[in-house]
Amino acid sequence: MHIHKYERWWLTFGIGMLLVFLATIAFAAFADNINPPSGLQAIDPTKVSKTPPFDHPGLRRLPDGNYEAYFVAEVFSFQPSTITVPVGRKVTFYVTSPDVVHGFYIAKTDVNMMAVPGWVNSESHVFSSPGTYLLICHEYCGIGHQNMFGKIVVK
């Protein structure tokens, strides 16, 4: 099949552009370790309130000075609803849901994940500037969805 010279140039340019984009993403993933949250820990959604550490959700300080924050996303609130974390420390967020699917999104950061019944999702973040960050559920979860939010206070 004859393919016009200009079309070959156009497709070379287009596919070349896609390859450059892919290389950028791969570089970010393998060199800088920038990956989407992909928690692979299963949990019984009917027993979240009895399963440690989600039976006492909240912030934990680790021996190395970093933090873990355990959240339960449920209709229509986050447990806990507010946490205070220090600037410049790595905080790893863990979230699960005992009822329906929720979102876990800290606005204006790249902490963006789904809280799915049956699984624990997680993502790490270092807050580089102090302030109050809005934590919102960004997946429709029912009649009170628009009021499901919390706060991350960074000091």
Add this chain to the structure above:
Amino acid sequence: MTQFLTMTQLRENRVVIAHVYTATAAIVVGALFGAAQGLSRASAVGAPGWFDYYRILTMHGVLMALVFTTFFICGLSLFVTYRSIPRERKMTLGWLGYWVMLIGVLMAAVEILAGNATVLYTFYAPLKASPWFYIGAALLIIGTWVVTAEIFENVLWYRRNNPGVPVPLPAFTAAATFLMWWIATLGVVGEMYLLIPWAFGWTPGINVMLTRMLFWYFGHPLVYFWIMGAYICWYNIVPKFYKGNLFSDGLTRLTFIMLLLLSTPVGIHHEFMEPGISSTWKMLHTVTTYGVAIPSFITAFAIFASFEMAARRLGRRGFWQTVSSLPWNNPAFCGPAYGMLLFILGGFGGLVNASYSMDMLVHNTIWIVGHFHVTVGGPVALTFLGIAYWMIPKLTGRALWKPEWALWQTRSWFIGMLVMSMSMHIAGLMGAPRRTAEVSYLGSAPNEWLAYNLLAAAGGLVLLTSILIFAAVAIGTLVANEKTEDMTVEFAQPLPGSEPAPALLQSLFRWGAVALVLAVLAYAGPLLEMLHHPVFLAPGMRTW
């Protein structure tokens, strides 16, 4: 020269008219709900107490994404198949498909309006809707399978009776679209097989991540079903509006085969932020999603090349002379053409969303809503509305009522969609979430979220006005009843003497088998990985 249609063609037209006008009803009601949402979300007007944002949002999504598009594409595909393969035929399958789809839609609509299925058009479990909602949705899909059977039957009949002759391109593109659709809908029918007994209470719980994977196995090819519907028009019909030709028969078939192969093994790019799927599979689906951009690159080239070929025949050269030689006063051309412009924005936004880690910045923000409005609401809807201005006279034998209104309809839709979707993109980059009745968070939210909501609502009102003009023209054409004798349909042909498509690009069903294998390969890994972990079922609940 008047050419009369055969009795068979008049019977065919009635089936297509039913599909096109059902699609029209869906987009008009859907737009009313959409504009109401926009105003309520922007707090531009105080919503009355009975106004249930999420119920209206569910109805809007279902009507636009599932009903308008599906009915129009079924009608369009039947039309191009019938007219490119003229023969005596019975309309049994055509009508059966239509009625099964319609009954399904009515069942689902009753449940949504009654408040028993406020689960949005993605119906993510374990939000638990009435079983009749899921049964209605399943019937809509099964109706499209009947349409699929009708299109395949015609293609197979043509092959039997014309050995060695390529299937006419319009029928080929319609069959490729429905072959892709059939493979994709296996996912959502599988999901319904889990959801329906659970919604009846016959099973105690649901594997949430499995339903999500099945949904997105279907959900992204759904997007390509819309795009392929638009491409059927762009390749086969639109060139006739500027007396142009098909750029290349072979490359058109290649485009549709690539879409058939690559539309399905990409769905996990909707699940980048989810647990239970490891990053390997997310990366793999990023690569395949990038691959599905290639047939769109081929299409972009083919369209501009076809424009230029037509302009050169008129002795026009260069960019501006080519552009100015196009029929900008024909609404049937302007719809698709403005849609193509919007698709440039939509295409690049789509690459951002498909980009693995970059999706973290936009996932479930209103950027995504902006993206799919500038794609399904842009190239797809504008193409279908424009093509309707061409199809309705061909189907009814009546001249289009107020063509100048139709022209303003395409212009206002373009502007309204640009304003609305760009505001949504910008607000999304500022972190504003999607799928929420309001974004104030009791005053904690940044002010700019609300400001862009107002702009989006203004765009929505322009869109509502535009669709009301469309409805006026579509209904006015029937009422005014001004006869036209030009009911013959011609499809774009390649330039005389151009080479036919290679045999490899003509064997559609063999490529369908390859597509099925690719879909299995893309999903076997993540599915096995997910089932390798303990499976906990969620009982589900009604949270509205």
